[in-house]
Each structure stands twice: as structure tokens, then as C-alpha cells.
Amino acid sequence: MNSVDLGVSLPENRPVAGGCSSPIRLKGHTDHVDRATGDVRRVFSSAGQPDGVVQVRCNNRRESVCPACSTTYQRDARRLVLAGLAGGSGVPVSVGGHPALFVTLTAPSFGPVHSRRSAGKHGPAQACRPRRGVCPHGRPLGCHVRHDDGDHRLGRPLCVDCFDYRGAVVWNAMLPTLWKATRDRLESAVAAGSGRSVAALRRQVRVTFVKAAEMQARGLVHLHVVVRVDGRSADPDEVVAPPVWAGVDLVADCLRAVLADVTVEAPDPAHPDQVRLVRWGEQHDIRALALDGPDSGGKIASYLAKYLTKSVSGGGALDRPVRSLAHLGLLRVDGHARRLVETCWQLAADERFAEALDTAAGRLPGRLSGLLRWSHAFGFGGHWITKSHRYSTTFGTLRGSRRVFARTMAAANAGVGLVDGFGRPDGDPRTIIVRDWAYAGRGAPGNGPPRQDGSSGGVVSTGGRS
Ligand SMILES: [Zn+2]
Numbered sequence: 080m081n082s083v084d085l086g087v088s089l090p091e092n093r094p095v096a097g098g099c100s101s102p103i104r105l106k107g108h109t110d111h112v113d114r115a116t117g118d119v120r121r122v123f124s125s126a127g128q129p130d131g132v133v134q135v136r137c138n139n140r141r142e143s144v145c146p147a148c149s150t151t152y153q154r155d156a157r158r159l160v161l162a163g164l165a166g167g168s169g170v171p172v173s174v175g176g177h178p179a180l181f182v183t184l185t186a187p188s189f190g191p192v193h194s195r196r197s198a199g200k201h202g203p204a205q206a207c208r209p210r211r212g213v214c215p216h217g218r219p220l221g222c223h224v225r226h227d228d229g230d231h232r233l234g235r236p237l238c239v240d241c242f243d244y245r246g247a248v249v250w251n252a253m254l255p256t257l258w259k260a261t262r263d264r265l266e267s268a269v270a271a272g273s274g275r276s277v278a279a280l281r282r283q284v285r286v287t288f289v290k291a292a293e294m295q296a297r298g299l300v301h302l303h304v305v306v307r308v309d310g311r312s313a314d315p316d317e318v319v320a321p322p323v324w325a326g327v328d329l330v331a332d333c334l335r336a337v338l339a340d341v342t343v344e345a346p347d348p349a350h351p352d353q354v355r356l357v358r359w360g361e362q363h364d365i366r367a368l369a370l371d372g373p374d375s376g377g378k379i380a381s382y383l384a385k386y387l388t389k390s391v392s393g394g395g396a397l398d399r400p401v402r403s404l405a406h407l408g409l410l411r412v413d414g415h416a417r418r419l420v421e422t423c424w425q426l427a428a429d430e431r432f433a434e435a436l437d438t439a440a441g442r443l444p445g446r447l448s449g450l451l452r453w454s455h456a457f458g459f460g461g462h463w464i465t466k467s468h469r470y471s472t473t474f475g476t477l478r479g480s481r482r483v484f485a486r487t488m489a490a491a492n493a494g495v496g497l498v499d500g501f502g503r504p505d506g507d508p509r510t511i512i513v514r515d516w517a518y519a520g521r522g523a524p525g526n527g528p529p530r531q532d533g534s535s536g537g538v539v540s541t542g543g544r545s
Pocket residue numbers: 098099100101102136137138139145147148149
């Protein structure tokens with residue numbers, strides 16, 4: 080519960096902030112303790128609240144789960160990306176002049192799928208896959224339809240038996256590892272490309288990034304990444320311009336070379352005793368960002384933020400973990416998505432394979448294997464948005480400053496100053512804040528019984544990972 084801050088010293092019997100439709104109920108209290116005397120003041124307790132609980136926002140990023148929190152999430156994501164491109168939220172405006180790239184990375188093909196082809200981005204649609212003949216399963220190898228943007232067939236395999244579902248799921252599971260290897264290799268490549276050692280490079284240059292993961296219609300995750308090149312100064316917290324030699328062309332060339340041959344090893348679902356090399360697809364897009372002011376930065380930030388609030392599938396049936404194949408049977412989900420989830424469950428039935436995959440993917444052992452925990456995301460267990468430490472601010476910081484703002488406003492409206500349990504100004508170092516809160520269900524009082532952990536939808540999500 081460390082992301083839930085209940086250091087509220089003002090009475091609050093208001094409804095959940097921001098109209099959250101799926102609030103989390105908590106029971107407990109917050110005490111202020113005098114560091115010197117050990118004197119304890121209970122400043123807030125759920126005991127005096129309706130039903131003996133307080134409600135906090137779910138902070139879910141998906142619109143289908145909570146429209147209000149999703150809107151806030153999208154706004155925060157946009158701010159977080161924008162701050163790293165144009166400054167703000169503690170980042171100097173001068174970052175706008177740093178070399179930066181906007182990169183889209185995709186998975187390889189796991190079998191032909193219906194797609195919208197056109198000459199140019201907004202050109203008229205062309206035939207999907209002009210080809211004759213049939214596959215070994217007797218299905219046509221080609222498709223002569225000109226698919227429109229909204230066509231439900233887009234991303235679906237031409238033949239479900241030709242599509243390598245197991246390969247697709249393993250690729251999704253390995254994506255965070257592949258990205259990490261790519262980042263590491265990029266640093267070595269830039270060092271080599273500039274005739275320096277990695278240690279020498281790190282003394283002068285820092286590569287930071289923010290990335291958003293998007294689930295494509297074909298059920299594979301792809302990444303949108305902003306890469307920014309900073310210099311380093313004696314003060315590690317200072318963001319300064321990089322040396323001239325660390326320009327956008329050098330970084331882009333190195334990245335291209337790395338993407339073409341970086342691989343990571345995963346267990347092979349077809350031959351459990353062998354390894355399979357996991358690599359990027361050939362469809363990447365690397366663009367230098369021309370940042371001439373907050374406008375272009377804002378456009379990119381909005382573009383990235385848009386992906387973060389999308390559901391894994393349009394129907395939203397897979398917004399939450401799938402508990403069993405019987406549970407999957409009750410969900411309304413299209414055949415392709417269903418088969419991807421089923422593949423996760425089938426692969427997980429081989430415990431040795433599931434364990435080997437978790438090890439390869441750097442996933443900590445849990446009660447369930449990663450394949451089961453993230454079957455609803457077709458094996459992908461990574462975060463939907465991640466950034467390097469120095470890129471810009473964090474969701475936590477943005478939420479924290481919003482809470483401080485709300486409390487300051489509430490105090491001002493009540494005509495009181497923002498003080499702690501001892502009447503000292505908020506944040507006084509002589510006061511220690513002790514919070515003791517426990518999960519007490521989900522949903523607003525009056526909307527039926529609270530849902531407890533383990534029952535329908537009982538996953539506490541306060542961040543971007545679910
Ligand atoms: Zn919510």
C-alpha cells in the first residue's frame with residue numbers, strides 16, 4: 080500500500096476524489112508522532128467514516144475500468160513525457176535542445192495476418208495480401224480485401240493453424256528482457272562508435288528514455304520510445320547538454336545496428352530442451368525529433384499518452400487477469416485473443432517450461448507462473464509505461480503534488496493553515512508520520528457488498544502494471 084498516501088489531517092467524508100468508479104476501500108489510521116517525546120496524535124482514522132472505511136482512487140489506466148482515473152492517468156502520462164522533451168515538472172527547458180529520437184519497435188512476424196496496406200500513410204487501402212495458393216491447412220494464402228481502418232479482421236491470422244501462437248506468447252514474455260539488452264547494447268555501440276570505452280562514455284553522456292508499450296491487434300506488444308541524449312556534469316542531478324560528438328545521427332546509426340542483431344535466449348516451446356533466440360522484427364521506425372518548442376513535444380507526448388489508456392482488446396474483456404480456462408470461457412473475447420490466452424495456459428501446464436521462461440524473462444518466482452499471471456496480456460508482464468530515472472518526473476510525484484494541492488486548497492477553504500497533529504507546519508521534520516492501512520474491499524458503499532481479494536476483479540491496482 081505504499082503508493083497510497085493517507086497523511087490527511089483534515090476531516091474528509093467527501094466521496095472519492097475525481098469520481099473514481101472503482102475505488103479501493105481501506106481501514107486503518109494515520110498517526111503523527113513527535114520525534115523527540117514519542118507523543119502520538121491520531122490525526123485520521125477510518126473508524127469515524129461512513130461504514131468505517133475510507134476510499135482511495137483505483138488509479139487504473141484503462142478507460143473501460145474507470146473513466147475518471149483513466150483520464151487522470153492519461154494527463155499525467157502526457158505531462159511525464161512532455162517534461163522530458165520540453166522541460167517542466169523539475170526538468171530544465173534546455174532539454175528541448177538535446178538530441179532526441181522517437182522510435183517504434185515491433186515484433187517479428189508469427190504468421191500472416193490481415194493488414195491495411197496503403198501507398199503513403201493516408202493513401203487509399205490496397206489489397207491485404209495479394210497471393211495465390213493455399214496453406215498446408217487448405218486455407219487461402221492470400222486476401223484480396225481492401226481493409227478499412229475499423230475492419231475487425233485487421234491483425235487476425237489468415238490461418239490460425241499457421242500462426243505461431245506459442246512463439247507470439249513467448250515473444251511478449253521476453254519483450255522487457257529484449258528491451259533491456261537493447262539499451263545495454265546501445266550504450267556499448269555508442270561508446271564504440273565514438274571511439275571511447277563504456278566507462279569514458281558514461282563520464283560524459285547519459286542516454287535517457289521513456290517508453291510506452293502498445294498491444295497490437297495481432298496480439299503482440301510493440302514499443303514507442305523517446306530516447307534523449309544528455310551530458311553529465313559533476314552534479315548527478317543536473318541535466319546538461321551532451322558534447323557535440325554525441326549527436327542524433329551517431330545514436331540513430333548505433334540503434335539501427337543494435338536492433339538488427341540483438342537477441343536474447345528463451346526456452347523453445349516446440350523443443351523444451353532447446354533455446355530459441357528472441358529478436359526484434361524488421362519494421363522499426365527511428366526518427367530524429369525536431370523539438371522546436373513545446374508544441375512538437377506536446378504532440379509526441381499526446382501521441383504516447385494515447386496508447387497508455389487503451390485496453391488490451393477493444394472489448395475490454397481482458398482488462399483483468401484470467402483466473403482459469405473456465406473463467407476464459409465466460410468472457411466475451413474474440414477467437415484470436417482467446418487462443419492467445421489459451422496458449423499461455425497450455426504452455427504453463429508444463430511447469431518446467433513455465434519456470435524456464437520466467438527465469439529467462441527475469442521474472443521473480445510467484446505463486447503463479449508469469450504465463451498465468453499475465454495470460455490476459457498474452458504473456459506480456461512488463462509495465463505499460465516506463466522511463467529511466469533521469470528522464471523526467473514520476474507518476475508518484477505528480478500524484479503527490481496533486482494531493483498536496485488538494486489539501487492546501489481544502490485547508491484554505493476551511494480557513495485553517497496546513498498543520499500537523501502538533502500544530503506545526505506541514506512537513507515539519509520533528510514529526511514522524513506513521514500510516515497503518517489495510518485493504519478492505521473494492522467499490523463505493525451503497526453499491527452492494529465490497530468485493531474482497533480473490534473474488535471477481537479483486538486485484539488492487541494502483542499503477543500501470545496489471
Ligand atoms: Zn478509479
